[in-house]
Amino acid sequence: MERGRTYGEVWKAGARRLAEAGIDGAEAEAGAELLFLHALGTGKAELLRDLREPFPEDKRPAWEAMLARRAAGEPAQYVTGEQYFYGRRFAVTPAVLIPRPETELLAEAVLAGAAEIVAAQALGGGAGSAERVAKGALAAGELAEQGASGAGALRLLDVGTGSGALAVTLKLERPQWRVTASDLSPDALTVAAGNAAALGAQIRFVQGDLLAPFLPGGDHAGERIDILVSNPPYIPSGDLAGLQPEVREHEPRLALDGGPDGLAPYRRMAAQLAGLDEMPKMVAWEVGIHQAEQAAELLRQANAWDEVRIVRDYAGIDRHVLAIRGLRKI
Template structure:
């Protein structure tokens, strides 16, 4: 039965007796379907249909598989076997310890992006320990300084390319004293991000528009972005989960993948002054070029590159202390 199911791409459970047996059979089907992480996918799908997670899931492995969820499990495994990311099937991905809704309108948050959030929080706390910007230090404000009588204000952090809201919602949750804003060119993505902000009890100012344009005239202290950075001609060679299911507008960074970074550097003139802290996520082999873009802009005294957990340069930050 399993071979027939694999041949026509439809998963049909045999008469399994336990949840553990269902896991083993689905894992085997997904493996033979060419899925990456077949066991992890099978577990996430089981947890989803059973309404269990963590220790409760493992404690239930010896229990009989409930017939009431058989069709839902078969449908989920079939979709995963066809290459659909498991996160879209279950509608959720964890990021920085919090649950985030994900739909095909947004990229699935990646673990390496947590390192970017971590760095922004760390350097943001160093630059503004109480989360407040005092007159004269707003961004790189050459007009401020001695005699500036403007009132202090909350630090303002702007996330460009909000997607699911993973970055902006996490910053708002971890640094509640900050004013956090986020923009995206996709109304559907912003709708997902707004639901995630509500779900995680945070206040984020979401704005629709292209890169920095929705924030023209806004005093911005921190700018953070995980923009599209895949070179257009490389998209066809991506894993099918990414190529066929994640939104292309959130992947395609132009001919060399660097178009969004160049455009954001050009659009800094829309702000009253450049941010004192800027942080970008980027693709394999792009760190040197993105660091050069930041250095050429001349706004930051330090340019820092951060490796991801695989040792790949993944983030570039510009800082003025």
């Protein structure tokens, strides 16, 4: 590898090495920057300030080791051991799927849908409350206050939590909620619990397969679930071989393989809903490309919802499906 002498030279040499390893040019630049900042333990502003300064040789072994791992195809997030989600740092390991930006939109959709549910509950406060809801006068802060007093103290279950990014984010955004996160993988639960502890989120963790722990015979049977959120595996089994090598060879297959058509986890969850003591007020799923309408139909068949809506991601892809009940009073 070229042995540049300044920060700028070393950084650019690293980007060239990643490009030569077959990583796309833009990704090579972004990956080199991410690894470089992590190896140096510094920020982008400091790096730009010091571009012409001599590169500290004591940092070179760590930098070159990280660069070699990325050049070999390992995702940069596993190399650094972290990924940011909703503005917060989450630890990630090969035991969990790397959180994606589009999943932040699922968190936002859940928060918005929950606010609608709480607003509908607020109609129980009398005519004045009803009028303010109808006029949109119940702002987010007011709804949060109602939540703290009980009206919005919702119980949320995140199924297939992985790194815990969704569960932790939603708990921190709505501290009054009671949040449970489940996963089939004990290793994933260890990562998620570590993230919850590091970020100060009080979450209960449950090991189990989809909704099984909450059905008759499960350890948590009979518990109320107001919001069910899940980003389950949704890649069709036959498509796994065609995924990018860094995904196919490094991210956990358990978090990727959604069965023959990618919809197996959704079918199972949709069927399991009937076994709960009470249907959730909201079910929110992330889905794969071209799966949204089929997933929505699985929920419509329950005939329990006031509305089933589809939310698009940053690329305009139908990415999230939300089924909500309890809105008729608004």
